[in-house]
Ligand SMILES: [Fe+2]
């Protein structure tokens with residue numbers, strides 16, 4: 001098969017990307033297109049990048065809803081290796097026979113077509129041609145893949161001249177082909193900053209709104225470089241351990257915890273981000289393992305199945321994510337039950353878990369308003385409704401939660 005590869009940060013995935021994909025397929029040069037959201041983009045450093053799992057699932061949801069399911073796929077290959085995602089590394093990894101065969105079959109390509117060898121084409125816009133030789137290991141990229149160049153009317157690049165020039169640099173065997181595209185031209189940065197969502201699909205708009213992405217105030221500006229990097233790296237690692245819904249939930253809790261910390265005590269921002277991000281890190285581990293970790297951590301304090309992941313999370317955050325800060329580990333431990341004498345960090349994570357933007361279990365408008373003005377009042381509302389639910393189902397309220405309720409002034 002001829003396989004088109006379209007890498008990018010897709011922050012957000014927009015109609016310009018869609019027209020690249022559709023144009024490449026229409027050209028007949030490639031049979032399928034694989035989208036590869038970057039995990040660590042070498043050219044986009046800093047805090048304005050949206051954490052990788054958001055971008056991966058945004059693309060996946062958009063492809064599932066809006067693009068040809070039998071011809072357009074999304075690969076998480078860049079989550080599987082460490083280090084920066086350079087084009088050559090990505091092509092090397094994705095073209096490994098064992099990977100690509102399994103990937104294509106998993107996406108519904110019949111076995112005989114999935115068999116190697118395949119030809120790979122890196123899809124790109126014509127604007128990269130004048131400087132392509134400056135790409136890291138450009139010669140090796142062209143040894144492993146062709147270039148499939150989108151040419152747009154009026155884009156100011158003389159494509160034929162550039163291809164002749166590049167053949168002069170890399171030799172005549174370089175496989176550089178062109179396809180024409182019309183349609184939408186869009187810049188992700190404009191979409192992010194101006195919130196002009198005309199150039200993104202309804203699926204993507206829905207995703208952005210559900211997770212409250214692209215806010216004008218970037219809370220990541222409030223943490224140190226090191227913590228920000230840690231947040232991004234943890235997010236990539238969490239992808240191994242959590243499914244889509246829970247992973248996005250736990251990232252949302254991290255960012256909301258940071259936002260709450262910025263309101264109540266800015267010195268807690270870094271720790272709130274990491275505690276929130278990791279609060280559910282153990283929730284999809286094997287139950288027996290969770291129980292073992294919970295017992296190791298707290299004896300028989302947490303025995304109920306749905307509570308195990310809190311102390312187990314503290315153990316896992318320490319072992320797998322290298323967290324040693326006792327305050328962060330406590331916030332993870334008590335995020336389900338609360339406890340007497342909750343620290344501000346404990347309260348922040350507890351509340352963010354209940355109120356992160358994708359939560360829709362009830363109308364939370366009042367709770368969300370209170371959360372940024374009077375944290376204890378917000379907690380009283382949240383804890384009150386949770387315990388009411390438990391009692392109505394005939395379940396017991398955990399002794400730690402009773403202590404917590406007493407502390408914040410809720411009488412049973
Ligand atoms: Fe949890």
Ligand SMILES: [Fe+2]
Pocket residue numbers: 249250253279280353
């Ligand atoms: Fe949670």
